[in-house]
Amino acid sequence: xxxxxxxxxxxxxxxxPSLAEQRLRRRNRNFGIFSVLCxxxxxxxxxxxxxxxxxxxxxxxxxxxxxxxxxNLRVSVVPVVLVLAGMVLAIAVRQFTAGFGRRSVLIVGVxxxxxxxxxxxxxxAGGQLNLVGLLRATVSRATPIALGALAGVLCERAGxxxxxxxxxxxxxxxxxxxxxxxxxxxxxxxxxxxGAGVLVALMLAGLSIRxxxxxxxxxxxxxxxxTGMTSFLTTQLLVPNPQLNAPSRFPTVxxxxxxxxxxxxxxFFRHSVLVFTMLAAVLLLQYALFQTRWGLRLRSVxxxxxxxxxxxxxxxxxxxxxxxLGGVAAGIGxxxxxxxxxxxxxxxxxxxxxxxxxxxxxxxxxxxxxxxxAALIFGFAEALAVSLQLLRVPVPSEVLLTAPYVVTIFVVAxxxxxxxxxxxxxxxxxxx
Amino acid sequence: xxDRHEDDPAGDPAESGPVALSEAxxxxxxxxxxxxxxxxxxxxxxxAGFGKRFVAAVTGTSVLVTILSFVAAIVIGxxxxxxxxxxxxxxxxxxxxRPGDAFREAWDVVSAAYVALFRGSLGGRAQxxxxxxxxxxxxxxxxxxxxxxxxxxxxxxxxxxxxxxGMLAGLVGFSVTGLPLVVHLPLAAAAGIAGGWVYxxxxxxxxxxxGAHEVISTIMLNNIARLVTAWMISTTLFRRPDRxxxxxxxxxxxxxxxxxxxxxRVNTSLLMALGLAVFVFWLVERSTRGFELNAVGxxxxxxxxxxxxxxxxxxxAMATGGALAGAAGAALILGLQHxxxxxxxxxxxxxxxxxxxxGRGRIGGTVAAGLLFGALRxxxxxxxxxxxxxLDLVLVIQALIIVFIAAPGLVRAIFRVKADDLATGQVxxxxxx
Numbered sequence: 001x002x003x004x005x006x007x008x009x010x011x012x013x014x015x016x017p018s019l020a021e022q023r024l025r026r027r028n029r030n031f032g033i034f035s036v037l038c039x040x041x042x043x044x045x046x047x048x049x050x051x052x053x054x055x056x057x058x059x060x061x062x063x064x065x066x067x068x069x070x071x072n073l074r075v076s077v078v079p080v081v082l083v084l085a086g087m088v089l090a091i092a093v094r095q096f097t098a099g100f101g102r103r104s105v106l107i108v109g110v111x112x113x114x115x116x117x118x119x120x121x122x123x124x125a126g127g128q129l130n131l132v133g134l135l136r137a138t139v140s141r142a143t144p145i146a147l148g149a150l151a152g153v154l155c156e157r158a159g160x161x162x163x164x165x166x167x168x169x170x171x172x173x174x175x176x177x178x179x180x181x182x183x184x185x186x187x188x189x190x191x192x193x194x195g196a197g198v199l200v201a202l203m204l205a206g207l208s209i210r211x212x213x214x215x216x217x218x219x220x221x222x223x224x225x226x227t228g229m230t231s232f233l234t235t236q237l238l239v240p241n242p243q244l245n246a247p248s249r250f251p252t253v254x255x256x257x258x259x260x261x262x263x264x265x266x267x268f269f270r271h272s273v274l275v276f277t278m279l280a281a282v283l284l285l286q287y288a289l290f291q292t293r294w295g296l297r298l299r300s301v302x303x304x305x306x307x308x309x310x311x312x313x314x315x316x317x318x319x320x321x322x323x324x325l326g327g328v329a330a331g332i333g334x335x336x337x338x339x340x341x342x343x344x345x346x347x348x349x350x351x352x353x354x355x356x357x358x359x360x361x362x363x364x365x366x367x368x369x370x371x372x373x374a375a376l377i378f379g380f381a382e383a384l385a386v387s388l389q390l391l392r393v394p395v396p397s398e399v400l401l402t403a404p405y406v407v408t409i410f411v412v413a414x415x416x417x418x419x420x421x422x423x424x425x426x427x428x429x430x431x432x
Numbered sequence: 433x434x435d436r437h438e439d440d441p442a443g444d445p446a447e448s449g450p451v452a453l454s455e456a457x458x459x460x461x462x463x464x465x466x467x468x469x470x471x472x473x474x475x476x477x478x479x480a481g482f483g484k485r486f487v488a489a490v491t492g493t494s495v496l497v498t499i500l501s502f503v504a505a506i507v508i509g510x511x512x513x514x515x516x517x518x519x520x521x522x523x524x525x526x527x528x529x530r531p532g533d534a535f536r537e538a539w540d541v542v543s544a545a546y547v548a549l550f551r552g553s554l555g556g557r558a559q560x561x562x563x564x565x566x567x568x569x570x571x572x573x574x575x576x577x578x579x580x581x582x583x584x585x586x587x588x589x590x591x592x593x594x595x596x597x598g599m600l601a602g603l604v605g606f607s608v609t610g611l612p613l614v615v616h617l618p619l620a621a622a623a624g625i626a627g628g629w630v631y632x633x634x635x636x637x638x639x640x641x642x643g644a645h646e647v648i649s650t651i652m653l654n655n656i657a658r659l660v661t662a663w664m665i666s667t668t669l670f671r672r673p674d675r676x677x678x679x680x681x682x683x684x685x686x687x688x689x690x691x692x693x694x695x696x697r698v699n700t701s702l703l704m705a706l707g708l709a710v711f712v713f714w715l716v717e718r719s720t721r722g723f724e725l726n727a728v729g730x731x732x733x734x735x736x737x738x739x740x741x742x743x744x745x746x747x748x749a750m751a752t753g754g755a756l757a758g759a760a761g762a763a764l765i766l767g768l769q770h771x772x773x774x775x776x777x778x779x780x781x782x783x784x785x786x787x788x789x790x791g792r793g794r795i796g797g798t799v800a801a802g803l804l805f806g807a808l809r810x811x812x813x814x815x816x817x818x819x820x821x822x823l824d825l826v827l828v829i830q831a832l833i834i835v836f837i838a839a840p841g842l843v844r845a846i847f848r849v850k851a852d853d854l855a856t857g858q859v860x861x862x863x864x865x
Contacts, residue, residue, distance in 0.1 A: 163647070163651070203835075207835065207838070207839045207842070210841070211839035211840075211841035211842050212839075212841065213838040213839035213841075213842075214838060216586055216647055217586075217789060217834070217838045218835070218838060218839070220588060220782070220785055221785075221786070221789075221831050221834045221835050221838060222831075222835075223782075224782060224783075224785075224786065224827060224830065224831040224834075225827075225828060225831035225832065225835065227827065228824050228825070228826075228827030228828035228830070228831055229512075229824075229828055231822070231824040231827070232512070232516070232822045232824035232825050232827075232828055233516065235822035235824060236516040236517075236821075236822055237516055240518075352655050352658070355651050355652075355655060358648075358651070359648075359652065362648065396663040396666075398659040398660065398662045398663035399659070399660065399663055401659050402655070402656045402659045402660065405652035405653070405655045405656045406652070406656065408648065408652050409638070409644065409648075409649050409652050409653070412638075412644040412645060412648045412649060412652075413638050413642040413643075413644040413649070414642050414643065414644070415642075
């Protein structure tokens with residue numbers, strides 16, 4: 001953590017208990033202040049419901065029938081909000097007095113969840129909110145974010161910084177649209193998207209591993225390059241030939257049996273193939289990275305390449321493979337934009353989601369499952385912004401959409417736990 | 433040169449022993465190290481005269497790499513133009529029957545586009561005016577990246593800082609009324625600079641106090657600025673009362689940068705940009721603060737050993753960069769657009785990154801790179817109008833140039849010349865945790 005914290009660390013060694021204690025106390029205080037702020041907002045804003053006092057939550061998929069229909073959940077907003085506020089207040093008191101020790105980050109999560117439930121009740125007061133639709137959209141919107149974050153995890157665990165995820169998304173989305181249109185098959189489009197993602201990854205790998213260019217500079221420049229290229233090709237090729245930009249999309253697949261489960265069924269098991277691919281990739285990669293020899297080698301190259309080299313692991317080849325595999329993941333994520341979310345490519349259509357994927361990787365602390373969790377939170381923010389517009393709630397959706405970025409700054413600044421990057425992240429390796 | 437120095441040519445006195453060196457000693461060693469580095473790059477004796485150094489700079493490898501990068505980017509750009517032109521692809525369809533046709537067609541299309549690009553940037557008074565108009569914000573955002581780069585910080589946040597500056601400059605520009613130009617314009621411009629300053633100071637403080645990597649925090653702050661702006665322009669504070677679409681009130685005439693000549697868009701914000709460039713040159717290359725900045729950028733530990741405060745320098749460098757990007761926002765809103773719209777920054781902050789890298793973090797080089805990319809942009813607009821080749825080609829060429837400059841090994845491999853690494857060196861290692 002730079003110069004400051006190294007200095008702090010050395011001091012901690014000599015006077016450990018008091019300083020660690022101080023830090024813990026400061027953290028408890030900060031978390032307590034956060035909780036009190038939550039209580040204040042809940043009590044002052046959410047407990048007033050000018051548009052009616054009953055909120056109705058719909059718990060079924062609006063579009064398709066289900067085996068088990070759940071009744072709508074009707075709640076009286078003010079009592080619910082007050083009870084939730086009371087719970088948060090109790091947590092805040094405990095945070096100020098005793099603290100929660102190692103569980104404090106988890107407790108902050110609990111506070112956030114209680115706050116969001118109160119918010120949703122307030123937002124839906126006097127109206128209806130389809131909770132299942134909201135959660136289903138959350139999983140769908142989290143898909144590219146999680147896939148991009150997986151690309152980031154693979155690269156950075158192997159010691160190559162990848163901030164060009166946005167570029168990989170754009171390239172993947174563009175190629176997927178064109179290939180799917182020409183071949184009239186989304187599967188060919190997916191292959192095209194993967195190819196484009198790998199192509200950008202190849203440039204990143206070549207420039208940063210082979211030519212040892214600064215990886216952050218390369219990442220930024222690749223984003224500019226791909227943005228320019230896809231915009232240029234859109235104007236020159238796609239606009240005059242609209243038949244090149246009419247991909248056939250992946251249909252929604254309904255998984256038998258599982259999709260009939262109440263709540264979970266429609267939320268997780270009625271999606272396009274891309275969403276299932278993402279879910280499988282997260283689990284597979286979590287296992288592969290931390291339980292297999294392949295994963296150990298990949299991580300060792302990112303933590304201590306010299307030691308890895310000494311025991312016979314080919315550092316550069318491992319890094320190349322990791323970055324290219326990341327390109328596959330990001331390419332699938334890019335294909336999502338044109339083959340699932342919308343049915344055509346438009347300039348700069350990824351709208352900064354590559355950066356959100358980067359954020360998800362950091363908030364998820366370089367682990368696939370963690371990144372998936374962060375992607376779900378960020379996907380929820382996106383889906384909620386859409387729902388709120390439909391409910392006409394007087395909350396600017398843009399402000400809500402800043403949530404992923406604000407959370408990431410907090411995490412990187414160490415306000416919510418500490419973030420530790422792979423030790424050799426960003427350093428080119430040179431054999432001596 | 434002392435013995436110690438020969439032992440430790442990298443000039444890292446903090447590592448060579450626990451002996452606390454005097455400030456002057458460390459400073460002298462840093463200067464020696466810098467001179468040696470320069471000598472290694474230019475292949476000159478340390479302390480060579482200005483004449484020799486000028487000749488070496490022009491023929492030296494760093495300029496050579498720049499020129500070759502440019503050539504390679506222009507050639508690749510030409511290939512892209514040719515490949516996307518329907519007439520050319522048609523001619524390649526019967527390539528084996530008449531191969532000459534295909535090449536003639538390709539040459540015609542590419543040369544027409546590039547001639548239009550050149551004429552559109554330098555072909556006359558109006559064209560030069562457009563070049564300068566485009567160059568003004570680019571020079572400032574370029575400097576916004578270049579100054580922190582000297583302290584070893586990569587400021588990706590020029591985009592957000594430009595937005596913050598533009599918003600504040602615009603707000604003062606249209607909400608304050610009844611002031612004369614000599615008061616109102618400087619006030620609005622200062623507001624813009626202050627807005628950018630704060631938005632650059634923030635990641636600086638985060639870096640110095642918590643170690644949060646500036647690349648990550650500025651990326652996030654860019655997106656926050658983009659979203660918050662989209663919301664703010666739609667509020668009654670900013671939005672034009674007679675319009676329902678998100679467009680702000682117009683900046684008062686008393687807060688607009690006057691034009692030099694009627695009918696040409698080039699305006700006095702160019703003078704502000706150049707004035708700030710001169711000031712920044714003095715600040716970075718001549719002042720004590722600048723010395724600290726460079727020392728921290730070269731070796732933060734040595735700077736700390738010499739009694740400097742790297743944390744404070746980090747904050748100052750980021751805030752100065754932010755202020756410059758804020759000035760770019762003020763120049764854009766008060767000099768050209770005169771009202772705020774969603775997306776008014778148009779990626780100029782990101783272009784600043786390419787400008788600063790092309791200028792290799794030097795102040796003069798950055799100004800020159802800003803003028804060059806301004807010319808490319810103005811020329812690109814007229815190319816788009818005349819030959820139908822999309823302006824986005826300029827972005828591609830810009831990015832390709834930087835790809836080649838950032839990886840001199842690539843230039844070495846293509847042109848088989850000797851090339852040196854990017855003079856600014858590696859800017860970041862990991863996320864600093």
